[in-house]
Every structure is written in structure tokens, then in C-alpha cells.
Amino acid sequence: MTVTREDANQYLRNLTGNPDSALYDDQWEAIDLLVNARGRLVVVQKTGWGKSAVYFIAAKLLRGQGFGPAVIVSPLLALMRNQVDAAARAGIRAVTLNSSNVTEWDAITRDIEAGEVDVLLVSPERLNNPDFQANVLPGLARSAAMLVIDEAHCISDWGHDFRPDYRRIKDLLAGLAPSTPVLATTATANDRVIADIHAQLGEHTRVLRGSLERPSLHLNVVQLPDSTQRAAWIASRLGKLPGSGIIYCLTVPAAEELAQALAAANFPVAAYTGRTDAAEREELEQQLLRNELKALVATSALGMGFDKPDLGFVIHFGAPSSPVSYYQHIGRAGRGTDHAEVILLPGAEDKNIWEYFARSSFPPPETVAALLDALNTADGPLSTPKLETYVSISRSRIDQALKVLDVEGAVNRVRGGWEATGEPWHYDAERYEKLAALKAQEEQAMLDYVALDSCREQFLRQQLDDPSALGPCGRCDNCRGEHLSTDVNLAMSAAVDKAASTPGVEINVRKRWPNGVAYKGAIKGLTSIRALGRLNSITTGPLLGRVLGEQTWRPTEPWTSDPILSLAVDVLKNWGWDNRPVTVVALGTTDQETTDMVTAFAQALAQIGRMDFAGTIPVHPGAAEVTAQNSTFRVRALDNHWDFSGAPQLAGPILLVTDVVDTSWSLTVAAHHLHATTGAEILGLAMASQA
Structure with a gap:
């Protein structure tokens, strides 16, 4: 049955609550193509144009023809909540499966099977959930009235907010009946991204593109x-x-x-x-x-x-x-x-x-190879925490790499973690170089x-x-x-x-050792950590960044005119410790200028606070800078990094001073050894925090 523009306008009036509402020409063109022609369409229109009205009205019209629910892949919880509320106002039954309503999944799944749902909103990550893949996705692929890919620029690795999980939509597309309408919508896609989306949806996909002018x-x-x-x-x-x-x-x-x-x-x-x-x-x-x-x-x-x-x-x-x-x-x-x-x-x-976020993107090929080797030789699935013991990158970057490997067919997410598929995989260096060049241009x-x-x-x-x-x-x-x-x-x-200018930043103290290191259980020694400020702080960041970047700081007289020492004194005054430190120790680095600066800073603090300065803990001769990014590899590298052989029986509590704290493992490992040598309580003080 062919639907008319007036049929669609009536649903728009229900959606807006305005009896005078009428669709724009290009909104009706999109609905007509989806409902009557059952085609595939990319819509690139400015924010506020009414893309959600198009897919909600199309969904309701298709439901009226006896089809199942429309599936909308949507990237954010805020977006889902707004869409569910908007749909309800128009008499459209929209539900969502996401991390915030886990207890409702079974009931929602039953409603879908009973034909009581008009629209299902899911995140792209949900498409890779093993239970969802096994129990929900096959039925949806067979009965879905329409597939909507919202914020479709996320499907393209040339897009500004590419998400690997969006690539999984290709599996959903492959399972759809050929006549199932597909709509991809975005307000922020250039020619390159539109071409990529078009290629993924198929050669018969139409593109509806409007002006992005925002007169307000x-x-x-x-x-x-x-x-x-x-x-x-x-x-x-x-x-x-x-x-x-x-x-x-x-x-x-x-x-x-x-x-x-x-x-x-x-x-x-x-x-x-x-x-x-x-x-x-x-x-x-x-x-x-x-x-x-x-x-x-x-x-x-x-x-x-x-x-x-x-x-x-x-x-x-x-x-x-x-x-x-x-x-x-x-x-x-x-x-x-x-x-x-x-x-x-x-x-x-x-x-x-x-630059920091660029470095945190896809890891280098040797790291990916190590991940695949670990999975290929494992007896069963490996969780992300377990994989941290095999590769020297952070957990978030492991997750990012696994998502890419998953959508490219090299690994599968299963109950208990991840497993290799055995399919060959190669690092597409040319593509990543092009992406890096594109980011530099942007x-x-x-x-x-x-x-x-x-x-x-x-x-x-x-x-x-x-x-x-x-x-x-x-x-x-x-x-x-x-x-x-x-x-x-x-x-x-x-x-x-x-x-x-509230003095200092409190840093969480590590409680337990990571898997795959020589130590087990609770960590002892370090009881509290403070930093003078964050390097990206809106106030102290520029000062701290300049001091640490130049590495030439030395105390001035009087110390009250020195902003670094004044800030440090404020941090110490407001620490709230149970026992005041009596000894100060500097933690050496692989860079001599940095070590000299930290030593001078620690000596100045000892003098101002009338504490004993016990010297600097040196790194072992020939020790290299520790660049490992995940906890397991970092602790392994730090365990034999410093020479504690000369550490005497110092009186505690001890204030252990360093330059920058990032993961806090340097202070944790050093404090562990210092505590083992002296038996004293250790308080960590960093000149700056990385985050």
C-alpha cells in the first residue's frame, strides 16, 4: 500500500504536537524513498533539520504495513533518551538496550518478539555483545522494518568521530532482507566521508544533501x-x-x-x-x-x-x-x-x-602482532586484564585494538573475553599513514x-x-x-x-599489584600522594609545564617569592596527614637535568619545612626511561630501575619527591622498596600530575 504525504504529515503533527506542522519537501522525499520505494538513503542535513522525524515517521508507517520494529543504531545514551521521549509523545513505542537498563533487557526482548515495539535503539557496541548476537540480532535481521544508522559519520574511519564498533553494522546489513530500507543520517560529513558511507551501504544508495547554514x-x-x-x-x-x-x-x-x-x-x-x-x-x-x-x-x-x-x-x-x-x-x-x-x-x-590523543589511537603493528600471538597460543579466551600481561599498552588501547581486529575478522568477542579466529590479518600501514596525515591537516x-x-x-x-x-x-x-x-x-x-587555586591534586593510591608481576596482593608502603597541580590545569598548568619543560628551575631567595615553592608549601599545609613527614628523599630519573631539578626542589622543601634531606635515590647505571604503558609491563620495568643499596635506616614518615606522576606506578614501586628497606610510611609528592 502506497503511503501519501498527508499520511506522513499526520504523524508529524502527532510528533510535534502542532496541528499546522508539515514536512519539508526533502523530508517527504526521504520518507517516500524509504517507505514506498524501500530504498537506501544517506541524509546529510544540518543539526535541527528534523532527521529524527524522518525515521520515526517512516518507522510508524512501515509498522502500519505489518513490518517489525525499526532498528536505530545510535551512539550515545543522551541521544537515546531524547529519542525515546520524543517517540513516546507521538505514540511510538521506542525502547533501548544499553548499559543503563540491563535489568530490563529480558522484558524488552520479550516485547520485541511479541511485536509490541515500533523502534529499537541500540548502541554499536551492543551489536557485538555475545548474548545480543545470539538471542536478539538474528530475529531482528529477519523482521526489521528498517535499519537507521544515526550519526553515520561514525561508520567511516575518515570521519571526525570514527568508532570501530560502527563497522559491525556491515554484519547487520548483510543479514537484512534485500528489500529492507536503510537510512544513514549525519550533520557532519564531508565528501570523503559520504563516499565511504555510500560504499558501505551499496551502489544503489541515494544521497540527499542540504545546506549546512545555521542562520542563528x-x-x-x-x-x-x-x-x-x-x-x-x-x-x-x-x-x-x-x-x-x-x-x-x-x-x-x-x-x-x-x-x-x-x-x-x-x-x-x-x-x-x-x-x-x-x-x-x-x-x-x-x-x-x-x-x-x-x-x-x-x-x-x-x-x-x-x-x-x-x-x-x-x-x-x-x-x-x-x-x-x-x-x-x-x-x-x-x-x-x-x-x-x-x-x-x-x-x-x-x-x-x-598530540596526546593522537598517540592514544591505534597501536603500532608489533603490538598488534603480540596481541594476536597471545590469543592464537592461548588455551581459551583471554580477558583484557589478562592481555595486559602480554603487551605493553594501556587497557583502553588494548580494547581499541581488539575492536578493530574484531571488525576486520581477526578476533571474536566471546564469553570470557577474546579469541583469535585464525584468519590472516595484516597491518594496513598505508591507510594509517593517510589517517595520520588527515588528522594533521585537520x-x-x-x-x-x-x-x-x-x-x-x-x-x-x-x-x-x-x-x-x-x-x-x-x-x-x-x-x-x-x-x-x-x-x-x-x-x-x-x-x-x-x-x-585550591592547593594540590590528590592522586589515588594503588591498592593491589597487577597480574603478571613478582608481587601479589595488597601494596604496602605508600599511603598518600599529592601533586602541586595538573599539567593541563587551567591555572597552574602553564607554570608547571614551563618549569618542567625547561628543567632549569632552582630555588630562589626568599622562597615566598618563588611560585613553585609557595604552591608546594600550600600543598603541604593542606595535606591532612596523620603523621608529619620528617625526612625528604628525591627520586632520580634517567635524565640528569631533571634529577638535579627534583633534588634541588626536595632540598628546598626540607629546608623550609625543617625536615632532614636524605639524598636522591639514583637509577641503576645504564637504566633506560620506562615507557611501558600498562600496569603489568610498567611494574616489571620499574622493579629494578633504582638502586636502593645505599638507602640507610631513615626516620619516617618519608616524603618521596618526584617530577611528574602519571600512572603513579613509579612512586608506588619506589615506595615499596623504600618501605622494605626502612620500614617507614611513605608519602609521595610530585611537582605535577599528567592528568
Whole structure:
């Protein structure tokens, strides 16, 4: 039975609650192709165009023809929650299977089998869950009315937010009946990404592409002379910005620190990151939707799919590494308003953060080969923690590598972990080199955007290969010839500085030794760790980075005029230890200049605090820098790294001083040996924390 445009419009009115609603021409074109022609389609339209309306209405129309549920692959819980709520308002029964509703899976599966579900939303990761693959996926593939791939740029490794699990959609596509409609939607895909998506969906796939112009967005870049003043600048301007909004940060610590600083200036804000509990995330989203918060200070954890039509502003505290990613973020603002402010505040640390994340991508071929060797020779499945004993990379990078190997057919995820398939696999060096070159181009484009003196929106749309980006927007700071002031309110600056300058960072103490090392059980010796600050801190980061980078610091007289020593004294004063340290020991490194600096720092602290300085623990002659990235390999390498033979029976507690703490294993292993030698309690103090 052929459905008409009026049939579709009636569902749109139910969805919007507006009796006058009518589909755009290209929205109806998409629905017509999916429902009547049962075709495959890629839709590239700006945020707020109404992509979800297209697939919800198409799903309901197909259900009316007797088909099963539509399957929507969606990347984020926030996106799923919004979609489920929107569907319910239109009388569409939408359910989701995700990590936050595990206890409901059995009931939801029964409802699907009983034909009571119109739409099922799943994450791409769920497609690789062994139980889901065995018990749910085969039936869905047979009965699905339609497959929707939301945020489809994630399916392409040329996309700004590629996720290996999205490649698993090819298995779902292969199991579908040939006549099953397929829709891929995104607001941020350039020509290269569109071509990749098209190739994966098949040669008969059509592309429906519209203008990415966002008339409500007013783009600005503010380059402060001192980037440590960005928090104070935001506090000076936040109350004047329209409505409520999102402040994006590049890292979790920066988001948490900035939220704390703005809250101290009496702004109703909260941090929203990957560390935020799932239930708390949902509540924070609702608070922002209800305008109970002025802003959420977020990482990219709050990104695709969060839908607040009246979001009044988006600020970036630090520049993302890709203009495409940036355009995706700012697309959250002004979807239902005439005016939204978009502000980018680049930071001195941005390029270092980009480099860090680039290093954390796919591991080198020798590491992948070691993973496959371990799996090929194992008697059964190996868990990720077990694989840490075979390869010297972090658990998150092992997971990333396994996901890629899985979608490329070299390994399978099974109950109990991972196993090799025995299929040949080769490292596609050419592809990874091209990806690295692309990332470098994107980073340079982001730097170009910051320095731009022409239209900002046109530049971003051209990065997305928007064919309609033909002229200046007339709204950005460059088009207007009006740039936001760099002035900072002194009172706000004082409030922010006071909150952000809380001395020190508490570092979690390791409790147990990892698998595959010489020690077992609980770790003894180290009871507490502090760092003067984080290298990516919005306040202390630039100072600490400069000192550690130059490695030339030596104490000054008087010490109260030395910012490093003043900060250290504040950290010691506010430590809250049970027993005050009486002895200071410096921890040597493989770099003599760094060791000299740490030694001078430890000596100065001993003198100021009237403690005994007992010297520096040297590394063994010829010892190399420890670069192992996971716990097992790092502990193995550190176990014989230092020479404790000269350590006397020192009085405790002992303050063990080092330069930078990252995983905290260096301090943990050194403290273990120092405790074994002296029997004393050990307190660890680092000049900076890496994270």
C-alpha cells in the first residue's frame, strides 16, 4: 500500500504536537524513498533539520504495513533518551538496550518478539555483545522494518568521530532482507566521508544533501594574551549570554576544574564528563533542559544528539582538533532560536592535548602482532586484564585494538573475553599513514580557523564540502568587524582564581599489584600522594609545564617569592596527614637535568619545612626511561630501575619527591622498596600530575 504525504504529515503533527506542522519537501522525499520505494538513503542535513522525524515517521508507517520494529543504531545514551521521549509523545513505542537498563533487557526482548515495539535503539557496541548476537540480532535481521544508522559519520574511519564498533553494522546489513530500507543520517560529513558511507551501504544508495547554514549562530574567537585567564573571562561574560548553554573542555580535569571555579563565582553550573555517573548525567541533562543550570561544563561526552532547541550559547575552552568536530559541537546551539552565541577560547595547551590523543589511537603493528600471538597460543579466551600481561599498552588501547581486529575478522568477542579466529590479518600501514596525515591537516585547519580574518561560518562549511557555502555569513565576528573584548572583570577573576587555586591534586593510591608481576596482593608502603597541580590545569598548568619543560628551575631567595615553592608549601599545609613527614628523599630519573631539578626542589622543601634531606635515590647505571604503558609491563620495568643499596635506616614518615606522576606506578614501586628497606610510611609528592 502506497503511503501519501498527508499520511506522513499526520504523524508529524502527532510528533510535534502542532496541528499546522508539515514536512519539508526533502523530508517527504526521504520518507517516500524509504517507505514506498524501500530504498537506501544517506541524509546529510544540518543539526535541527528534523532527521529524527524522518525515521520515526517512516518507522510508524512501515509498522502500519505489518513490518517489525525499526532498528536505530545510535551512539550515545543522551541521544537515546531524547529519542525515546520524543517517540513516546507521538505514540511510538521506542525502547533501548544499553548499559543503563540491563535489568530490563529480558522484558524488552520479550516485547520485541511479541511485536509490541515500533523502534529499537541500540548502541554499536551492543551489536557485538555475545548474548545480543545470539538471542536478539538474528530475529531482528529477519523482521526489521528498517535499519537507521544515526550519526553515520561514525561508520567511516575518515570521519571526525570514527568508532570501530560502527563497522559491525556491515554484519547487520548483510543479514537484512534485500528489500529492507536503510537510512544513514549525519550533520557532519564531508565528501570523503559520504563516499565511504555510500560504499558501505551499496551502489544503489541515494544521497540527499542540504545546506549546512545555521542562520542563528554568531561565531566568535577570543585569543587572550594570557590563556590562564580564560576561566575568569568566561565568568566575566557568562551572566550576559542568552539563556543556558554548554561550555566544552578538551579534558575531564579541565571540565571539573572549570565547573568548580565558575560555581565559586556563584554561577549554577555542573561538570558533565566520562567520569560522571550515568544516573547523574541524566539528571544534569534534565536540569539544563529545564534551565535550572546556566551551563554544563562538558567534555565530548555531551555531544551528538543532545537536543535543547533554545540552547543559547556554546563556548569552547580550548580548540578541538578538527573543524568538522567543532561544527558538530556548536550545532547544539540555536536550533530553535534566532540568536545563539558561539565562542572559541583557544589555549596554549591545545596542541599538546591533540598530540596526546593522537598517540592514544591505534597501536603500532608489533603490538598488534603480540596481541594476536597471545590469543592464537592461548588455551581459551583471554580477558583484557589478562592481555595486559602480554603487551605493553594501556587497557583502553588494548580494547581499541581488539575492536578493530574484531571488525576486520581477526578476533571474536566471546564469553570470557577474546579469541583469535585464525584468519590472516595484516597491518594496513598505508591507510594509517593517510589517517595520520588527515588528522594533521585537520589540526592545521583548526589553527587556520583561529587565525582567520574572513568569514568563520563559510570556512567551517567549506571544511564540510557544503556546496552552498558560497558567501560570507554576515554574523561572525569577522563579518561584523566586531570582536569580543578580552577584558576580565577583576572581582570575577579573584573569585575564580581563589576557587581554582585550591592547593594540590590528590592522586589515588594503588591498592593491589597487577597480574603478571613478582608481587601479589595488597601494596604496602605508600599511603598518600599529592601533586602541586595538573599539567593541563587551567591555572597552574602553564607554570608547571614551563618549569618542567625547561628543567632549569632552582630555588630562589626568599622562597615566598618563588611560585613553585609557595604552591608546594600550600600543598603541604593542606595535606591532612596523620603523621608529619620528617625526612625528604628525591627520586632520580634517567635524565640528569631533571634529577638535579627534583633534588634541588626536595632540598628546598626540607629546608623550609625543617625536615632532614636524605639524598636522591639514583637509577641503576645504564637504566633506560620506562615507557611501558600498562600496569603489568610498567611494574616489571620499574622493579629494578633504582638502586636502593645505599638507602640507610631513615626516620619516617618519608616524603618521596618526584617530577611528574602519571600512572603513579613509579612512586608506588619506589615506595615499596623504600618501605622494605626502612620500614617507614611513605608519602609521595610530585611537582605535577599528567592528568
